[in-house]
Amino acid sequence: xxxxxxxxxxxxxxxxxxxxxxxxxxxxxxxxxxxxxxxxxxxxxxxxxxxxxxxxxxxxxxxxxxxxxxxxxxxxxxxxxxxxxxxxxxxxxxxxxxxxxxxxxxxxxxxxxxxxxxxxxxxxxxxxxxxxxxxxxxxxxxxxxxxxxxxxxxxxxxxxxxxxxxxxxxxxxxxxxxxxxxxxxxxxxxxxxxxxxxxxxxxxxxxxxxxxxxxxxxxxxxxxxxxxxxxxxxxxxxxxxxxxxxxxxxxxxxxxxxxxxxxxxxxxxxxxxxxx
Numbered sequence: 001x002x003x004x005x006x007x008x009x010x011x012x013x014x015x016x017x018x019x020x021x022x023x024x025x026x027x028x029x030x031x032x033x034x035x036x037x038x039x040x041x042x043x044x045x046x047x048x049x050x051x052x053x054x055x056x057x058x059x060x061x062x063x064x065x066x067x068x069x070x071x072x073x074x075x076x077x078x079x080x081x082x083x084x085x086x087x088x089x090x091x092x093x094x095x096x097x098x099x100x101x102x103x104x105x106x107x108x109x110x111x112x113x114x115x116x117x118x119x120x121x122x123x124x125x126x127x128x129x130x131x132x133x134x135x136x137x138x139x140x141x142x143x144x145x146x147x148x149x150x151x152x153x154x155x156x157x158x159x160x161x162x163x164x165x166x167x168x169x170x171x172x173x174x175x176x177x178x179x180x181x182x183x184x185x186x187x188x189x190x191x192x193x194x195x196x197x198x199x200x201x202x203x204x205x206x207x208x209x210x211x212x213x214x215x216x217x218x219x220x221x222x223x224x225x226x227x228x229x230x231x232x233x234x235x236x237x238x239x240x241x242x243x244x245x246x247x248x249x250x251x252x253x254x255x256x257x258x259x260x261x262x263x264x265x266x267x268x269x270x271x272x273x274x275x276x
């Protein structure tokens with residue numbers, strides 16, 4: 001009998017998506033431009049037991065806000081589910097919520113409800129977030145000849161602590177959507193290498209990137225993950241003005257493969273269920 005480790009995280013997602021027609025992007029796109037996303041943070045995976053509660057709360061909310069940003073959306077409301085050990089101090093929970101409210105408030109998002117349950121071991125926070133976009137940007141729209149950009153530096157997020165303090169690129173995404181025709185976009189959560197593969201798979205094109213244009217030290221910039229910058233493509237004619245604000249790292253090609261300096265990309269990003 002196959003296990004999730006046998007097929008890996010992305011293999012599992014592909015299988016589930018066959019029966020979930022709205023799956024495949026950072027958010028589900030519902031009628032009238034509504035966006036819906038859900039992302040957990042789990043003790044021992046996304047944060048350590050000694051991580052300050054306020055930072056955990058910031059990260060839990062910011063991860064979901066980043067999904068809304070990846071669709072060029074505006075967040076609206078969130079509900080929060082907590083798994084808590086009975087011995088958890090009430091002050092810790094208050095600090096957790098303070099962190100969530102702090103980052104949500106920056107973008108006009110409000111926590112409107114949720115639920116709690118007890119756990120015996122690892123604690124977790126699950127945020128479900130509702131947003132809206134007049135024209136949601138999908139992963140599937142990249143076109144041959146497009147320029148490929150990222151919004152910021154990549155790699156080392158865990159070592160530097162950035163994964164607990166990053167600011168979701170909602171304002172950048174909205175500025176891009178207002179001033180340019182975005183063809184495809186997603187946020188970089190599992191590493192540039194993995195998310196380039198997702199872009200290629202969704203758009204049925206290829207991508208060639210260049211190591212000397214990637215804003216970060218290799219291989220970490222490709223594999224570390226937890227960057228929460230945006231990866232997007234635009235027509236080559238629009239690339240000039242964007243180079244002043246963001247990082248152009250490559251181009252979209254016809255052959256459905258990810259190339260690094262002309263060779264097939266070997267590096268892989270983070271996988272919750274790495275194959276043996």
